[in-house]
Amino acid sequence: MKCGSVCLTQFPFTNGTSAKLRPVLVVSQDEYNAGDDVVVVPISSKPLEDDQYSVFIDSSSPCFPATGLRTSSAVKYTKLITLAKSVIIRRLGVMDATLLLDIQQKVAKMFV
Numbered sequence: 001m002k003c004g005s006v007c008l009t010q011f012p013f014t015n016g017t018s019a020k021l022r023p024v025l026v027v028s029q030d031e032y033n034a035g036d037d038v039v040v041v042p043i044s045s046k047p048l049e050d051d052q053y054s055v056f057i058d059s060s061s062p063c064f065p066a067t068g069l070r071t072s073s074a075v076k077y078t079k080l081i082t083l084a085k086s087v088i089i090r091r092l093g094v095m096d097a098t099l100l101l102d103i104q105q106k107v108a109k110m111f112v
Helices: 097-109
Strands: 005-012 019-026 037-044 055-057 073-075 081-084 088-094
Touching: 005 037, 005 081, 019 088, 055 097
Parallel strands: none
Antiparallel strands: 005 019, 005 088, 019 037, 037 073, 037 081, 055 073
């Protein structure tokens, strides 16, 4: 699993009561991903364009088709979670490198 991969998995709710089938973005570096786990953030198909804690991906963007997503979406970068690679159902596509870097920088800023 490579950094920048857009994948499909059961993503758990933050209260631990259930999970929802949704796309996720792998944000952990490839060196870490060589193990059994990956760090991901969820992608929502119901984006709020003014959400300061999400990165909006418009379906009209030239880089959108490579993601494998079906509709404009939002990467919810504040919802980091570590998942076993074995629970990832399939790879959908890949995130544009510039957009991935922007998301990773926003993730890093949460801890600085």
